Structure formats: C-alpha cells, structure tokens
Amino acid sequence: MADTRTVTQLFALDDLLSDEEKAIRDTVRKFGEDRIRPHIAGWFDEARIPAKELAKELGGLGVLGMHLDGYGCAGMSAVTYGLACLELEAIDSGIRSLVSVQGSLAMFAIHHWGSEEQKQEWLPRMAAGDALGCFGLTEPDFGSDPGGMRTRAVRDGSDWVLNGAKMWITNGSVADVAVVWAKTDLEQGARGIRGFVVPTDTPGFSAPEIRAKMSLRASVTSELVLQDVRLPESAMLPKAAGLSGPLSCLNEARFGIIFGSIGAARDCLETAVDYASTRMVFDKPLAAYQLTQAKLADMALEVGKGHLLAYRLGRLKDAGEVEPAQVSLGKLNNCREAIKVARECRTILAANGITLEYPVIRHANNLESVLTYEGTSEVHQLTIGRALTGEAAFR
Known part of the structure; x- marks a missing residue:
C-alpha cells in the first residue's frame, strides 16, 4: 500500500x-x-x-x-x-x-x-x-426558547418548592446532583430565572430514562420530574439571575462540541481511508479511483479546516477574548461539516458502512443529536446574523 x-x-x-x-x-x-x-x-x-x-x-x-x-x-x-x-x-x-x-x-x-x-x-x-451531575434547562415544550420555561420555584417560608419537568437531560438517571433552572417571582415582582443545586435523592425528584433512541445510544438521556421538591435557601445559585446564568453554561458546552464534533469526523475519515485502501474493486483498491480520492480530498479539507477553527477559538478563549457569536461560528460549522463527512464516508464503505463493525454509522447517528443540542443550526445562524447586522431576528 x-x-x-x-x-x-x-x-x-x-x-x-x-x-x-x-x-x-x-x-x-x-x-x-x-x-x-x-x-x-x-x-x-x-x-x-x-x-x-x-x-x-x-x-x-x-x-x-x-x-x-x-x-x-x-x-x-x-x-x-x-x-x-x-x-x-x-x-x-x-x-x-x-x-x-x-x-x-x-x-x-x-x-x-x-x-x-x-x-x-x-x-x-x-x-x-x-x-x-446533570443540567436541567430544556423542557418538553421549550428547547431553543429557554425563557419560556414552565418550571417554577415558589417561596414557602425560608424554603423553595420546585415543580416542573425537564427533557433530554444527559446523565439525568445516574446523576447525584442536578442543576435545575426555574422561574421565580424574584427581581421586584418580575419573573426571574434562577438556578438550584438539587441532590437527586430529594423527595419529589425523579429522572425516568428516555429509551428507544436511535442516536447517543451509549449515553444516559432522561426526563427530570419535579413534584413539590422542597429545597433550603442555600440550594439557590446565588450569583446567577436571569438567562445569563444558563446561557453562559451552554456557551461552555458548545465550546467542547466545536472540538468534539470534528473528532467524530476525523474518525470517520480515517476509517474511510483505511477501508478504501484495502477494499478491492475491479482488481484494484477503491482508494485508487478518482471519484474516491475526490471524496477523501474534500473531506480532508473540511476536517482540517474544522481543526484550525477549533484551535483558533480555543486560543481566543484562553486569552479571554472569545465572544458567543464566535462560539456559534464554530458550533455551526464543525457540526454541520462533521455530519456531512460521516454521511460521505458511509458511501465509501457502502453496505459495510451501515454496520457497527465500523464506527461511521454510529458517528452519523450521534451527530444528528450533536447538530441540534446546545443550540440548533438555525439558532446559531441567527446569533451570527445578529453579530453581523445588529438585528435580532429570533422572533
């Protein structure tokens, strides 16, 4: 070879x-x-x-x-x-x-x-x-619009009582502690969003696991159900008020996805190169055909560019200079290109590409989730659009 x-x-x-x-x-x-x-x-x-x-x-x-x-x-x-x-x-x-x-x-x-x-x-x-730990923000009816959440935290003496439900929560069923975001009546009568540190053995808290997933199957995904969950005053995150608290956390997670998604793409590409180099078609390796090399070259370009984008944003973050719109650039590009690479690699592996003997279809299925969690592509497009134009087009 x-x-x-x-x-x-x-x-x-x-x-x-x-x-x-x-x-x-x-x-x-x-x-x-x-x-x-x-x-x-x-x-x-x-x-x-x-x-x-x-x-x-x-x-x-x-x-x-x-x-x-x-x-x-x-x-x-x-x-x-x-x-x-x-x-x-x-x-x-x-x-x-x-x-x-x-x-x-x-x-x-x-x-x-x-x-x-x-x-x-x-x-x-x-x-x-x-x-x-797990992180309870997304709700059954509110994903991209977290400000619409229905989970409520109500004062009862010196305690807080939480009621509501969260959905699509990674680690939920195995977590020892949940950070749960809820609407309160704080901030001079206006409804304010606050975070609470909730030990999962607190009475009224449950986390049924979500089954029958076709993506992220090697991951625990759960619903969080809060029924009269009583917490002391000390359970509230004291420094977070409003959406800035949970959104800052999401920005941290998105940063990891910028790197992570391109790792999945790299693994798909390396698998496709190895496979094409040994798979014989019409008496020569699949890798020796022009169409195969064109696919591999285009994918290598996107995977390499994704690495460069991730490294650049990482350096900016370490310098304390990265902005949310820049994180959106990385998340949008690298997730979108990674899933394209996974699908293209599947074509090189042909029928073998749909089996778990190779990682490609597993990565492709997982990336369907990665593409939309921590902000859908549309949300990131609008975030970038707002940075370019100064106009918020979310509503």
Missing part, C-alpha cells in the same frame, strides 16, 4: 500545539482507544453505558472539569480541554457528552455561579468522578 498522510500531517496541526497539549491529547487518545473503543459498539447496540464506572475512570484521568480552577479540578487551558473532547468524541459522542455535561454544564454552573459552600460540597467529588 502506498504511503499515506493523515489530516494532522497535511495541515501540520501539531505545529500549533505545545508539547504539554500534545502529551495530554495523546493520553486521552490512548485511554479512549484502550478502554472504550473495544466496547463502544456493543454499548451503542445495547443502548447502555457504565456511566458511574466510567466517571470514576475519567475523573482519575483528570478530564472532569479539567478547565476549571481549584476544588480538585486540573485548571487546564481551553485548548487542552478541547483536545480532550476531540479525542473522546473520536470514540463516541456519548462519552464526550458525559464529560461535557459534567464539567461544562453542571460543574461550571456551580463553579461560576455557586456559593462557596456549594463549591466545597460538590466540585471535588465531581472532579474525581465520585458524583455525577
């Missing part, structure tokens, strides 16, 4: 990373290849994942909340965290989702908006993987 070059080599991507960043990336890659890849197709097929067990191992690896400082967190750079997301999603989007929800949603909410007591109680255990 002729000598081949990877996308990393074609774009000289390693030249853009420090030795430490490459070392941590390689450590996460090895963990994924050795510990998870041998099992992931079976987990996907059976729609299960040993979430608690993996959380402890991922905590030991140091990737849970790795971009946060203190409280047992590694305090790594945004780029390093992104590279970890990329390598985990190159295995499966469900694994990256577990890490993103734990670190960029639940832990970030407590770290950024919580009290010192809340941080001390939860963050060290969550960083170690001894406690799993």
Whole structure:
C-alpha cells in the first residue's frame, strides 16, 4: 500500500500545539482507544453505558472539569480541554457528552455561579468522578426558547418548592446532583430565572430514562420530574439571575462540541481511508479511483479546516477574548461539516458502512443529536446574523 498522510500531517496541526497539549491529547487518545473503543459498539447496540464506572475512570484521568480552577479540578487551558473532547468524541459522542455535561454544564454552573459552600460540597467529588451531575434547562415544550420555561420555584417560608419537568437531560438517571433552572417571582415582582443545586435523592425528584433512541445510544438521556421538591435557601445559585446564568453554561458546552464534533469526523475519515485502501474493486483498491480520492480530498479539507477553527477559538478563549457569536461560528460549522463527512464516508464503505463493525454509522447517528443540542443550526445562524447586522431576528 502506498504511503499515506493523515489530516494532522497535511495541515501540520501539531505545529500549533505545545508539547504539554500534545502529551495530554495523546493520553486521552490512548485511554479512549484502550478502554472504550473495544466496547463502544456493543454499548451503542445495547443502548447502555457504565456511566458511574466510567466517571470514576475519567475523573482519575483528570478530564472532569479539567478547565476549571481549584476544588480538585486540573485548571487546564481551553485548548487542552478541547483536545480532550476531540479525542473522546473520536470514540463516541456519548462519552464526550458525559464529560461535557459534567464539567461544562453542571460543574461550571456551580463553579461560576455557586456559593462557596456549594463549591466545597460538590466540585471535588465531581472532579474525581465520585458524583455525577446533570443540567436541567430544556423542557418538553421549550428547547431553543429557554425563557419560556414552565418550571417554577415558589417561596414557602425560608424554603423553595420546585415543580416542573425537564427533557433530554444527559446523565439525568445516574446523576447525584442536578442543576435545575426555574422561574421565580424574584427581581421586584418580575419573573426571574434562577438556578438550584438539587441532590437527586430529594423527595419529589425523579429522572425516568428516555429509551428507544436511535442516536447517543451509549449515553444516559432522561426526563427530570419535579413534584413539590422542597429545597433550603442555600440550594439557590446565588450569583446567577436571569438567562445569563444558563446561557453562559451552554456557551461552555458548545465550546467542547466545536472540538468534539470534528473528532467524530476525523474518525470517520480515517476509517474511510483505511477501508478504501484495502477494499478491492475491479482488481484494484477503491482508494485508487478518482471519484474516491475526490471524496477523501474534500473531506480532508473540511476536517482540517474544522481543526484550525477549533484551535483558533480555543486560543481566543484562553486569552479571554472569545465572544458567543464566535462560539456559534464554530458550533455551526464543525457540526454541520462533521455530519456531512460521516454521511460521505458511509458511501465509501457502502453496505459495510451501515454496520457497527465500523464506527461511521454510529458517528452519523450521534451527530444528528450533536447538530441540534446546545443550540440548533438555525439558532446559531441567527446569533451570527445578529453579530453581523445588529438585528435580532429570533422572533
């Protein structure tokens, strides 16, 4: 077989990373290849994942909340965290989702908006993987418009009582703590959105798992049901008021997706190159045909560009200069191109591409979810449009 070059080599991507960043990336890659890849197709097929067990191992690896400082967190750079997301999603989007929800949603909410007591109680255990978290924002009737949520928190003496439901919540059924957002009557009579740290063993809280998914099957997805869930005053996140709280958390999670989605695309492309190099068609390798090489070249271009975009946004984030519209650029482009790459790679593998013997159809199915969660493509287009024109076209 002729000598081949990877996308990393074609774009000289390693030249853009420090030795430490490459070392941590390689450590996460090895963990994924050795510990998870041998099992992931079976987990996907059976729609299960040993979430608690993996959380402890991922905590030991140091990737849970790795971009946060203190409280047992590694305090790594945004780029390093992104590279970890990329390598985990190159295995499966469900694994990256577990890490993103734990670190960029639940832990970030407590770290950024919580009290010192809340941080001390939860963050060290969550960083170690001894406690799993989930993030309750999306509702059955309110996804892209979180301000329309119906979940309510009502004062009762010094306590808060929560009622409502959340939907499509990763880690929900296995979580030890849920960060739940609800409307209150605070802020001088106006309804204000506030966050609450809810231990999942609180009476009235339940999290039935959502079954029969065709995407993110190696991931726990749940509904959260809150029926007269009584919480003390200390359960409220004291520093978050209004939508800025949950939206800041979503922006953190979207950043990880920018890297993660392109990791899934890379894995599809590498699989297609390997397959085409050994699959014989009309007495020569499939890779020797012009049409196949045209597909591979176009996909390599998009995967490489996706890496460059992710790295650039990571550097901006580390400098404290990244803006939400720029995160939307990355999420929109990399998710949209990743799912196109997965589908095109499936055509190269032909009938073999629909089996779990190869990762391509699994990535393609997972990316159907990644494309729309943490903001649909349409929402990100409008966010970018607002940045370009100054006009908000959401309504």
